[in-house]
Amino acid sequence: MTSTNYQFKKATIADHAYIWKILKDAIERRKTDGSAQWQDGYPNPTVLENDINEGYGFVLLENNNIVGYCALILNHEPAYEAIEGKWLSDQDFVVIHRVAIAQDQLGKGLAKKIMTEIENYALQQNIFSIKADTNFDNFPMLHLFEKLGYSYCGEVYFRGSARKAFEKVLK
Template identity: 60%
Template sequence: MQIAFRQATSGDAAPIWEILKKAIARRKAEGSDQWQDGYPNPEVVARDIENGYGYVLVDKDTDTIVGYCALLINDEPAYEAIDGAWLTNGDFVVYHRVAISEDYLGQGLAQQMMKSIEEYTRAKGIVSLRADTNFDNQGMLRIFDKLGYVYCGEVDFRGAKRRAYEKLLQ
């Protein structure tokens, strides 16, 4: 499959929300508390798109959105109070709301999205990627390990402790 990574448009909001809605249900079925409190929601997606934070992974052959994430530069207040220490103190890209379409799971697309996020970060002249996840999000924890992220400590994100990671790009 040929894929593209591009900024989301307002016309992408409905398929993005469908992907997130199913990801929320998957997290619940796995017994996780992550994303079980009304976040994310369609308003968050609309705000991501409006602010230019939303990005989609697209199957170029069918023009189908197969994944979603939000990318922000130096914009995560929760990261200022880490219980631990970041690897760097400079500019960083943070990503949230990573989700792959249920119809495309198991095809390595989450890792492809992460590689696309790395390319985006390099193109901005930034060498630090930061992210956080629930302690029970085994899929994301495996990806962090596989892609060379370093555990930096815990952050308090929307009232819950989360594992915080950073990756330095060469």
């Protein structure tokens, strides 16, 4: 029996090409699913490069292979200041953006795994709130938020489109 060794760490510029492939595949999946999310040229290689250079990009490794990606930003998302609704808390928070799992790794529960790693990361930073948003038609992510105990808080706007905003306060 082989054991799986997961690691969650900051992405490096050397990871860029493989992460971009993961994101491109995720963009195509959103399109195939009929979702409008990520169909407007975002995210793109420049966004990813900025994530990495700013220290926002994180990878999930399985036995040293990149199987997932996300961007984590501490206490900063201007769109979240104008929420139509109300956040659960006003404390420090981690913002989650651009969650994507490698095409050949789907169905293994890795989206849940990456979300668990994000919670662990927040706790390591002594941050007890995680905020995120997704399109109204990104049903896999909406289901994941519900399954993991995130609360719907209202709507935020990105590039002119309303998105559902969620928060989870960690105990």
